[in-house]
Amino acid sequence: MTGRLADNPAVAAQPLPASPDRTLACDVLVVGSGSAALAAALTAAAGGLRVLVLEKTTWLGGTSAMSGGATWVPNNHHARAAGLADSAEEALMYLRASAPRGWRDSEDELWQRFSAEAGPMLASLEANSPLRFELTGEPDPLLQYPGAKRAGRMLAPLSLRAAGLGLGAWVKRLRPSPLPQFYSYHEIIGLDVYHHPFASALRLAPKLLWRWLSGTRSKGAALILGLLAGCRQHGCSFELEARVTELVQDEDGRVTGAWAQQNGKWLKVVARRGVILASGGFEWDAERLTRHFPGPLDYIASPRSNEGDAHRMAEAIGARLANMDQANINPAMPWRYEGRAHCLAVFFHYEPNAIIVNRHGRRFVNEFTFNIGEALDERSGHGDETLHLPAWVVSDARLLKRAPLLRWFWRFDRRWLVRAASLAELAEKIGVPAQALAATVKRFNGFCTSGVDEDFGRSDIGGAHAAEDKRIHAGLEAIQGGHYIAMPFNRSFLATKGGPRTDSGGHVLREDGSRIQGLYCAGVAMANPIGTRAVGAGTTLGPNMTWGYICAREILAGA
Numbered sequence: 001m002t003g004r005l006a007d008n009p010a011v012a013a014q015p016l017p018a019s020p021d022r023t024l025a026c027d028v029l030v031v032g033s034g035s036a037a038l039a040a041a042l043t044a045a046a047g048g049l050r051v052l053v054l055e056k057t058t059w060l061g062g063t064s065a066m067s068g069g070a071t072w073v074p075n076n077h078h079a080r081a082a083g084l085a086d087s088a089e090e091a092l093m094y095l096r097a098s099a100p101r102g103w104r105d106s107e108d109e110l111w112q113r114f115s116a117e118a119g120p121m122l123a124s125l126e127a128n129s130p131l132r133f134e135l136t137g138e139p140d141p142l143l144q145y146p147g148a149k150r151a152g153r154m155l156a157p158l159s160l161r162a163a164g165l166g167l168g169a170w171v172k173r174l175r176p177s178p179l180p181q182f183y184s185y186h187e188i189i190g191l192d193v194y195h196h197p198f199a200s201a202l203r204l205a206p207k208l209l210w211r212w213l214s215g216t217r218s219k220g221a222a223l224i225l226g227l228l229a230g231c232r233q234h235g236c237s238f239e240l241e242a243r244v245t246e247l248v249q250d251e252d253g254r255v256t257g258a259w260a261q262q263n264g265k266w267l268k269v270v271a272r273r274g275v276i277l278a279s280g281g282f283e284w285d286a287e288r289l290t291r292h293f294p295g296p297l298d299y300i301a302s303p304r305s306n307e308g309d310a311h312r313m314a315e316a317i318g319a320r321l322a323n324m325d326q327a328n329i330n331p332a333m334p335w336r337y338e339g340r341a342h343c344l345a346v347f348f349h350y351e352p353n354a355i356i357v358n359r360h361g362r363r364f365v366n367e368f369t370f371n372i373g374e375a376l377d378e379r380s381g382h383g384d385e386t387l388h389l390p391a392w393v394v395s396d397a398r399l400l401k402r403a404p405l406l407r408w409f410w411r412f413d414r415r416w417l418v419r420a421a422s423l424a425e426l427a428e429k430i431g432v433p434a435q436a437l438a439a440t441v442k443r444f445n446g447f448c449t450s451g452v453d454e455d456f457g458r459s460d461i462g463g464a465h466a467a468e469d470k471r472i473h474a475g476l477e478a479i480q481g482g483h484y485i486a487m488p489f490n491r492s493f494l495a496t497k498g499g500p501r502t503d504s505g506g507h508v509l510r511e512d513g514s515r516i517q518g519l520y521c522a523g524v525a526m527a528n529p530i531g532t533r534a535v536g537a538g539t540t541l542g543p544n545m546t547w548g549y550i551c552a553r554e555i556l557a558g559a
Contacts (some may be wrong), residue, residue: 129230
């Protein structure tokens with residue numbers, strides 16, 4: 001039995017050959033090479049299993065390699081070493097309290113497993129690879145909820161020198177990042193590189209030069225390099241440019257392997273113990289994205305290979321899909337990547353003289369709220385229409401001086417930055433009611449005079465996360481006349497977070513709730529139990545690696 005990868009606009013379904021051009025055998029087949037995939041591969045291999053990783057592109061690392069490396073892991077050993085108290089019970093309390101209404105009914109068993117396994121996951125990855133993490137000073141952003149912590153759950157990988165990892169030519173296969181990988185995550189949040197790029201570069205010049213000369217990588221690149229090195233040390237095999245198109249099942253419905261296309265030839269993999277799908281989201285599948293996220297879209301920040309392969313293959317053999325309207329939604333600015341139009345996910349709206357207005361010309365959210373993506377994606381009662389989009393950041397020309405990199409990003413899309421000599425002209429250019437926009441700016445400027453945002457409670461520090469992040473210029477400052485600017489502020493996607501529904505062990509489930517034996521799913525390919533509403537800056541990487549770890553542990557246990 002096979003599950004076909006059908007109806008994918010990026011791939012025309014082709015009939016299977018009578019026999020493959022090549023056959024490979026392993027204990028565990030991992031589909032994808034991002035943080036969830038490599039955490040799964042490393043855990044399984046360290047446990048003594050023979051692991052094969054198939055990556056559809058020429059690059060290893062997926063979206064994780066392009067990321068800033070922020071990693072949210074509750075109850076970890078670094079926090080304990082620093083004398084910071086935490087527990088799985090408190091992490092579970094925080095997840096339950098901060099989740100959207102109704103989520104506990106479907107996600108609580110997964111939250112329990114995640115809370116128990118996140119700390120052991122981090123310790124295991126460090127024990128079995130050269131990867132090392134260090135705490136940041138960032139608190140949980142939703143401190144109003146029980147179980148939140150002011151420190152100890154946010155970490156980032158330390159820089160790694162590629163030449164010292166024994167990876168040889170595999171280093172050249174690391175997916176390039178649009179972010180400057182010579183800066184560490186800790187430096188980015190602590191030095192305000194965004195607002196003062198030249199001063200920051202000058203201050204760190206000796207370090208940056210050494211990192212460049214020595215091939216040292218930071219942030220997401222360091223994360224993937226460390227995981228990749230651990231995988232190779234424990235005997236994992238890798239095949240690149242191998243797009244998995246179909247899952248293979250035996251007569252009892254158990255998944256026993258997969259078919260893949262590689263350089264025009266057919267590859268069949270026999271997986272004796274299981275297949276783990278960790279191939280990313282579906283944000284580059286235009287049809288599926290439009291179906292689940294109708295309305296304006298600015299940019300997609302992930303690799304174009306995130307086309308929902310896992311979703312189609314699992315669905316084709318009877319898997320239930322869930323949480324398909326959830327995503328990691330961020331603001332973004334235009335960029336180029338791999339020679340094509342792309343973007344950088346940057347919170348460019350964290351400025352004292354900037355507001356966000358909806359299509360009606362009115363503010364609708366505290367601009368410094370942590371989960372801004374959730375506000376942007378707010379739907380009508382039927383869920384098929386966004387309430388606020390298209391939305392815009394509105395400010396004045398002083399913003400371009402305060403954040404000089406905005407001019408640089410503008411070079412990549414001249415339509416992105418709208419300028420006007422008056423609010424009426426700006427309203428006409430961005431298509432919002434002029435009277436409403438003028439009233440909104442006047443009301444906001446009044447709050448700046450009084451020092452109190454009576455509508456949304458925007459505080460002087462903009463929330464706990466702003467207090468520790470030098471990138472955020474918080475507070476209230478009037479939007480002055482003479483020269484106004486606006487930038488689109490619609491949904492931009494780092495990753496969708498819906499997919500095959502799993503149980504707390506990562507086993508993919510059918511519509512009736514039974515397991516599809518031999519099939520597991522992790523990361524943003526799964527129906528992620530932490531959706532659009534994030535609980536920390538690193539609630540993609542930390543949970544993704546934890547679910548990869550959990551899937552591998554289940555296989556090792558024979559579950």
